Amino acid sequence: MMDQLLILVLENITSPVVLFFVLGVGASMLRSDLEIPQAAARLLAIYLMLAIGFKGGAAVATTGIELRLITTLISCAILSFVTPVIAYFLLQRISKLPAIDIAAVSAHYGSISVVTLAAAIQALAQLGIEYEGYIVAAAAVMEFPAIISGLWLAHHYTEVKRTSNGGLLRHVFLNGSIVVLVGAFAIGWISGEKGLTEVAPFLVDPFKGVLCLFLLDMGLVAGRGFRDQGQAIGPREIGFGMLMPLISVGLASVFVMFLELSAGGTALIFTLAASASYIAVPAAMRLALPHAKPSIYLTMSLGVTFPFNLTIGIPIYITIAMSFG
Amino acid sequence: MMDQLLILVLENITSPVVLFFVLGVGASMLRSDLEIPQAAARLLAIYLMLAIGFKGGAAVATTGIELRLITTLISCAILSFVTPVIAYFLLQRISKLPAIDIAAVSAHYGSISVVTLAAAIQALAQLGIEYEGYIVAAAAVMEFPAIISGLWLAHHYTEVKRTSNGGLLRHVFLNGSIVVLVGAFAIGWISGEKGLTEVAPFLVDPFKGVLCLFLLDMGLVAGRGFRDQGQAIGPREIGFGMLMPLISVGLASVFVMFLELSAGGTALIFTLAASASYIAVPAAMRLALPHAKPSIYLTMSLGVTFPFNLTIGIPIYITIAMSFG
Amino acid sequence: MMDQLLILVLENITSPVVLFFVLGVGASMLRSDLEIPQAAARLLAIYLMLAIGFKGGAAVATTGIELRLITTLISCAILSFVTPVIAYFLLQRISKLPAIDIAAVSAHYGSISVVTLAAAIQALAQLGIEYEGYIVAAAAVMEFPAIISGLWLAHHYTEVKRTSNGGLLRHVFLNGSIVVLVGAFAIGWISGEKGLTEVAPFLVDPFKGVLCLFLLDMGLVAGRGFRDQGQAIGPREIGFGMLMPLISVGLASVFVMFLELSAGGTALIFTLAASASYIAVPAAMRLALPHAKPSIYLTMSLGVTFPFNLTIGIPIYITIAMSFG
Amino acid sequence: MIKTHLKKRIEMIIEAPLEINIIDLFDELSVKGYTIIPAIFGRGQEGVWRGDGLISGAGQMIVIVSILDPARVEEILSRLYEFMKNRIGIITISDVEVIRDEHF
Amino acid sequence: MIKTHLKKRIEMIIEAPLEINIIDLFDELSVKGYTIIPAIFGRGQEGVWRGDGLISGAGQMIVIVSILDPARVEEILSRLYEFMKNRIGIITISDVEVIRDEHF
Amino acid sequence: MIKTHLKKRIEMIIEAPLEINIIDLFDELSVKGYTIIPAIFGRGQEGVWRGDGLISGAGQMIVIVSILDPARVEEILSRLYEFMKNRIGIITISDVEVIRDEHF
Ligand SMILES: Nc1ncnc2c1ncn2[C@@H]1O[C@H](COP(=O)(O)O)[C@@H](O)[C@H]1O
Ligand SMILES: Nc1ncnc2c1ncn2[C@@H]1O[C@H](COP(=O)(O)O)[C@@H](O)[C@H]1O
Ligand SMILES: Nc1ncnc2c1ncn2[C@@H]1O[C@H](COP(=O)(O)O)[C@@H](O)[C@H]1O
Ligand code: NA
Ligand code: NA
Numbered sequence A, B, C: 001m002m003d004q005l006l007i008l009v010l011e012n013i014t015s016p017v018v019l020f021f022v023l024g025v026g027a028s029m030l031r032s033d034l035e036i037p038q039a040a041a042r043l044l045a046i047y048l049m050l051a052i053g054f055k056g057g058a059a060v061a062t063t064g065i066e067l068r069l070i071t072t073l074i075s076c077a078i079l080s081f082v083t084p085v086i087a088y089f090l091l092q093r094i095s096k097l098p099a100i101d102i103a104a105v106s107a108h109y110g111s112i113s114v115v116t117l118a119a120a121i122q123a124l125a126q127l128g129i130e131y132e133g134y135i136v137a138a139a140a141v142m143e144f145p146a147i148i149s150g151l152w153l154a155h156h157y158t159e160v161k162r163t164s165n166g167g168l169l170r171h172v173f174l175n176g177s178i179v180v181l182v183g184a185f186a187i188g189w190i191s192g193e194k195g196l197t198e199v200a201p202f203l204v205d206p207f208k209g210v211l212c213l214f215l216l217d218m219g220l221v222a223g224r225g226f227r228d229q230g231q232a233i234g235p236r237e238i239g240f241g242m243l244m245p246l247i248s249v250g251l252a253s254v255f256v257m258f259l260e261l262s263a264g265g266t267a268l269i270f271t272l273a274a275s276a277s278y279i280a281v282p283a284a285m286r287l288a289l290p291h292a293k294p295s296i297y298l299t300m301s302l303g304v305t306f307p308f309n310l311t312i313g314i315p316i317y318i319t320i321a322m323s324f325g
Numbered sequence D, E, F: 001m002i003k004t005h006l007k008k009r010i011e012m013i014i015e016a017p018l019e020i021n022i023i024d025l026f027d028e029l030s031v032k033g034y035t036i037i038p039a040i041f042g043r044g045q046e047g048v049w050r051g052d053g054l055i056s057g058a059g060q061m062i063v064i065v066s067i068l069d070p071a072r073v074e075e076i077l078s079r080l081y082e083f084m085k086n087r088i089g090i091i092t093i094s095d096v097e098v099i100r101d102e103h104f
């Protein structure tokens, strides 16, 4: 198994997707003026979520709705709710950050990263491994509960007074990325295989190429984060950012045992569990916990955990998932 | 025929194109922060017009120029010029808006919406119905005359004094959307079938997918319009916004009788007649009639007539056109 | 040969790529409000460089590294370094511009234009002519040396005092366009044929279509340049802008004799030699020679030499290259 | 000579997700007009941010400008200040002159 | 101490399609310099607009800033005011100091 | 009444590639805060530029705004002026009031 893992890791880190991320990190660390305009990056992000959602929905249309779908979604929601609590107490042990920052960071690890999911889906496609279409719905379901338990931690363990949260709930549930993911999933479901064929030249065929371009941008953003805000976190936090995904996978494996998913589906659930949010949760935290420092939670999620998952995390999760089957 | 229409409507409103529009409307009515950056939306709009124009030109290159092309263009120009007059007197009966707003609204209904045309083309493709390539040229021809008769109405029936229109004519004839549509039509004509094959992986294959993404944005914009400006118009204006397209189709059917178009071509002329402008005409009105309220004419054209055409209008026009053949 | 050239020129100027450029120039000269948002244009530019780089790298991965690659790169670097000196003394004869502007202009002609390269690659594809993949690396290598010799000329022949150049070297070597080109080349090399197949629906198939759209924007920019800044240069400078490419090709043909390139490869080296920079060098000049006028060097490079190469230059270079074989 | 009238120009630099809240507040206070301008990079007490750094626009900052009648500044400012107290951003006030008095 | 000179800062918020007209007017009046900044959202007497709401940029607003010599303000302002009279938008004037007197 | 404090608002219009240099200078001078706003078109002594005219952003202009304590203006301005001397762009200074004195 170790051999196989090594091969997977090697194949993964030499895939264009990962190499473009590395290119982006390198360019921005060296202060290149390379920049993907924000409007373009958002368009790419919307494209990726739309494509993932639509394909997931169309897949469910073919297989039909099953009991396993329901149980998977419920399990994932619980997973997302519980993970921040574990993250909170672990990080409190490891690091000396203020409690409010620890709570904010914890929420990120319970939630998920759609781009990490996209990279894992791409890696599975590469290996010819199938997965259940409704995993995409699981991704949508895992976005929120972590925010609620993260905020509960913050309010319970810190002095934060409840502010008028400025429409926090709307921000959380109607977050643009969730609307696109869930909406495209529903539309894909309604349109089915036939609808997918029609939009395939836009949503399916160029997907990997667009993912490369998007990861170039993610690399630029992550590299800039290191440069501007690298000093915000220390070795302890970096360690946590690489340890926590593995703990989440451990926790997820308990749930997964009962779900009878395919190896590919299991790998994707592991990836979701291991990934940390850098879109929905930061937005929620800035509204709900304005005193928690973005420089800390963004650097950990985008600068440490995202690259970890992208490079060696995904191969590990696939390997474990395959040994489960 | 009623049965067939119902099936067409049902098929149309469950097509991804329409569903993404609905998703956009829903998201913005609920105040989601989902937003397609303006730069991205403009790129998508330019892409759509370029693709429509190029395909139309390439089609004309294969069929060659015919007498029907000329007569169709002339008929369409007249149609565009006459429609605002009918719209003006009708709306004056129905609504209590100031005359200047009525004149401005009227101009919109004589002109056309390229995105509505795109949706109709897509619906025809779905049903395997052919159409004449030069209809695209008709779209370009129908953009202007309505502006001129709309302004004439405003100057004749209201107290508007002729201001230095600030380059109105340039704005009208050199409007970006017209330049792209007409320019791409000409280039497609020159390049012919061979040129189309070369650019097909960019301009043809992904067309439907891009249209979905663009309609998501149109939905967001229309929904925001309702939210911000919904109170600008009342039930009478909404009624007009759904009645007027049908009257325009009635008028168009008189012209179409003499044009010997295919069923598909007829359906597209109906769609053009029924559609109301929300790009070229609003731009012209803001310059020429700065006191006419954009909140009125935009809400009617983009918020009422566009969704009406997109959902049930197009199936109706196709059904009528097929009964003509 | 003259006949063949005429046919090539005619075919070239009626290709969609060139026609879209012409459309853009026309639209902006007539002051149309057509505009491709800057963010969109940058995305398209990044796409083109990424696609060119990746394809070049993947081609090298198949053919393997050869001695000719090394000798070609070295020759091209020398060519880029020498050309500005020739340009400087020639332009000094022809024109009455201040020495500092002459030095700045010279640097542009030693460097290269990636979009001109893209158009030449497209023209070769059209004619079914093969070329060496590593020419793309030559393009990257030719960007810098000209800047160094251009600055040396400025410092030697004018009163310019060495200012703190504000990170000039970083700007030059880590210029975004070079990072993308070289980075994508390396990634294409690592990923090889297999990687290329995966991203082909994004990076290969739609390439020509995207190039059309991008050249529409280049046309808009060039036309606006004429309008706003046309008076900055006179007939002497325009003459130089069309003569210099031919001189560069003459110089390049000396080098090319020893390189044993294919006819396609030779044509591309000629195109690189003939093309003038309008991205990397202007950026460097504004930092290093703030008193050299952008209106002069940009109008010459983008307004004169770029259209010259795009329309009749490329066919000429291909014809000469084929007679070399 | 054109007669001008003295007004106050309020400029706030705040996080983009709070746009909706400020607009609601302005509605509540019947502020007659305002304009929102994008920002691309900034630094303050809470460190550095950049507009292109976050895909979602969550960390984006915006500039809100409103020209107000001096008589209303006190009231509006105190409400804005209260809203901003625990948040990232700044508020500045300056003097400007306008021609159309009744517009503001 | 650096010597500064008093100038006037004119800030106009107008519709983007009028950009060309204002530029032509500035040319005619030999205004030495100006800068145009994008706006993304706004509200005034004519209601709400937003930059992303119109695909064509027709409803987009922009901010034009020009630093002027006080001696020229009267003349330029009256022309701008005349142009703006029937249009959507606002003009404000404020005091600023600059270092390079001859630049403006 | 809310108590306000007098500050100086420095506004620079410079070329985008110099952003890094100004930021480094601000770091060196320990300037507490600043915000960067995009510009889309402009004209000055060196002629016309437009943001969409250059694919690379090399010719793009930006507006840098910083609210400073009056006590620090002299020093910072002289450094900025020195940096700008041979470059394209302008600097203006104006009075503003703020609420949170210690923030600036
Ligand atoms: N002194 C200042 N001058 C201009 N902009 C400022 C200043 N201080 C803060 N800002 C802006 O307000 C944002 C938040 O500031 P802060 O709350 O201090 O982190 C910063 O990122 C800047 O964009
Ligand atoms: N008091 C104000 N403060 C700031 N911006 C304003 C103000 N009034 C109007 N504006 C801007 O000018 C545009 C047109 O204003 P109006 O002509 O009043 O509709 C608005 O959409 C705002 O962007
Ligand atoms: N008087 C002015 N008012 C506003 N902006 C100006 C002024 N003068 C120059 N600028 C801006 O600064 C840039 C460079 O100015 P200059 O160094 O005079 O070419 C111009 O392109 C404008 O964007
Ligand atoms: Na997670
Ligand atoms: Na119509």
Ligand code: NA
Pocket: C083, C108, C109, C110, C111, C112, C248, C272, C273, C274, C275, C276, C277
């Ligand atoms: Na060259």
